[in-house]
Amino acid sequence: MEDVQVVAMLVRRCIAGDAAAWEEIVQTYNRRIYNICYRFAGSGDDAQDLTQEVFIKMYRTLSSYDSSKGAFVTWVTTITRNLLVDHFRKSKQDRMTDSMDSTASDHEDAQPLSEQIPDQSAPPDTRVRQREVSETVHHALGKLSPELREAVILRDLQDMDYREIAAVLRVPEGTVKSRINRGRAELGRLLQRTYRQVM
Amino acid sequence: MPDRIKNDHTSNGIECNEFDLLLSDALDGVLSGPELDRFQAHARTCKTCGPLLAEAEAGRTWLKGLTEVEPPASLVNNILASTTGLDTQRLRTMARAPQPRVSWWEHAQASFLEPMWAIVRQPRFAMSFGMAFFALSVGLTVAGVKPADLGQISLRPSAIRRTYYNTQARVVRYVDNVRAVYEVQAALRGIKRNITPAEPGPAKQKEHKNDTTQQPEQKQERNYSQTGEKLILASAPLGPSNRDLPVVSVTTYRRFV
Numbered sequence: 001m002e003d004v005q006v007v008a009m010l011v012r013r014c015i016a017g018d019a020a021a022w023e024e025i026v027q028t029y030n031r032r033i034y035n036i037c038y039r040f041a042g043s044g045d046d047a048q049d050l051t052q053e054v055f056i057k058m059y060r061t062l063s064s065y066d067s068s069k070g071a072f073v074t075w076v077t078t079i080t081r082n083l084l085v086d087h088f089r090k091s092k093q094d095r096m097t098d099s100m101d102s103t104a105s106d107h108e109d110a111q112p113l114s115e116q117i118p119d120q121s122a123p124p125d126t127r128v129r130q131r132e133v134s135e136t137v138h139h140a141l142g143k144l145s146p147e148l149r150e151a152v153i154l155r156d157l158q159d160m161d162y163r164e165i166a167a168v169l170r171v172p173e174g175t176v177k178s179r180i181n182r183g184r185a186e187l188g189r190l191l192q193r194t195y196r197q198v199m
Numbered sequence: 200m201p202d203r204i205k206n207d208h209t210s211n212g213i214e215c216n217e218f219d220l221l222l223s224d225a226l227d228g229v230l231s232g233p234e235l236d237r238f239q240a241h242a243r244t245c246k247t248c249g250p251l252l253a254e255a256e257a258g259r260t261w262l263k264g265l266t267e268v269e270p271p272a273s274l275v276n277n278i279l280a281s282t283t284g285l286d287t288q289r290l291r292t293m294a295r296a297p298q299p300r301v302s303w304w305e306h307a308q309a310s311f312l313e314p315m316w317a318i319v320r321q322p323r324f325a326m327s328f329g330m331a332f333f334a335l336s337v338g339l340t341v342a343g344v345k346p347a348d349l350g351q352i353s354l355r356p357s358a359i360r361r362t363y364y365n366t367q368a369r370v371v372r373y374v375d376n377v378r379a380v381y382e383v384q385a386a387l388r389g390i391k392r393n394i395t396p397a398e399p400g401p402a403k404q405k406e407h408k409n410d411t412t413q414q415p416e417q418k419q420e421r422n423y424s425q426t427g428e429k430l431i432l433a434s435a436p437l438g439p440s441n442r443d444l445p446v447v448s449v450t451t452y453r454r455f456v
Contacts, residue, residue: 023275026275026278030270044271051270055282141265156263157265183258184257186254188254191258192257
């Protein structure tokens with residue numbers, strides 16, 4: 001993913017006050033962080049704000065990065081994940097006051113998640129259909145619990161290995177695997193029900 | 200999932216717990232040999248783990264189908280603006296760095312001339328300048344001033360003084376002439392008034408009291424904030440039989456909400 005020495009040099013230059021080095025870091029990692037935030041938060045506006053917050057935090061704590069303790073991308077992802085958890089906790093109260101539809105997924109006897117996703121009939125245009133499928137999957141991803149969501153995002157969307165994910169989430173690798181399996185299964189169950197008629 | 204763990208059992212040599220641990224490896228394609236065979240055999244026979252494998256595989260496929268989203272174009276600029284605006288070690292380091300010396304001419308150019316030139320280059324400024332020039336040239340032409348005459352203007356003090364007195368005398372003559380014209384006009388108007396008979400006066404305003412087509416009705420006071428302590432008399436016709444109608448005192452109360 002990254003050349004450790006190159007990144008370490010980049011970080012050292014940035015700490016020394018090299019503006020170009022900081023810009024290079026921003027250019028390199030903004031897409032990745034934005035995608036994690038977007039898939040977790042679900043909204044583009046939130047993702048943009050969160051990405052900025054991640055970089056502000058990175059900027060302030062860049063000197064605390066120790067290349068001997070792990071890869072820079074793991075450090076960046078950990079910062080992102082911590083901010084996402086904070087964001088989730090802050091917005092949790094707001095969501096609890098939302099309509100029953102948005103909170104029903106938290107209950108065992110709630111309406112099945114697949115029924116909460118609008119069943120969209122396939123339009124003739126393939127591109128439009130692909131976009132709709134993508135939106136449906138994204139919407140379903142938002143229905144997963146945060147623990148399962150972050151695990152599958154890091155594994156299946158960011159292609160991180162289990163050891164890195166365990167380091168980011170600060171849980172054992174076995175727990176990571178279990179969460180990924182459960183997240184995938186729940187998502188698959190949800191979308192299979194949704195698209196049963198189409199498929 | 201909790202039900203699955205509760206009903207944990209051994210089938211084909213592996214337990215459901217072990218199946219759960221191997222599931223991700225199986226989906227990643229790293230399982231092989233007898234371990235893969237046992238895993239697949241368990242998936243075929245276990246009523247809980249078989250569907251779990253299918254669902255997890257489907258979920259993974261859906262997730263892999265998601266493409267990366269493009270960040271907004273302004274994101275990098277916003278990040279750089281929000282981070283470089285902070286008081287950090289980097290900024291302090293930059294502030295300590297020696298600044299290159301600039302001459303007074305470069306300083307003036309950067310702070311005064313370039314902003315001015317930027318304004319002048321705007322199309323609306325050029326349009327305003329053109330309009331002003333056009334208005335000036337039209338004004339001078341109407342006033343009978345020719346550009347060639349401007350070259351012959353003498354700027355000596357005696358010449359300026361003479362021009363001032365000439366102009367003043369011209370203005371005084373003009374005012375005297377106008378005054379004479381007005382006096383003659385006033386005299387003629389007086390003579391005319393004495394000769395012609397008196398005309399009937401204008402119709403009384405009362406006659407047009409109910410005519411709303413000519414004049415707007417006078418404004419009435421409709422201020423509801425006034426106190427209603429006044430006496431209001433009924434506007435009944437005062438015929439001989441109604442002349443002794445009692446005066447009714449009506450009091451309105453202001454509503455406080």
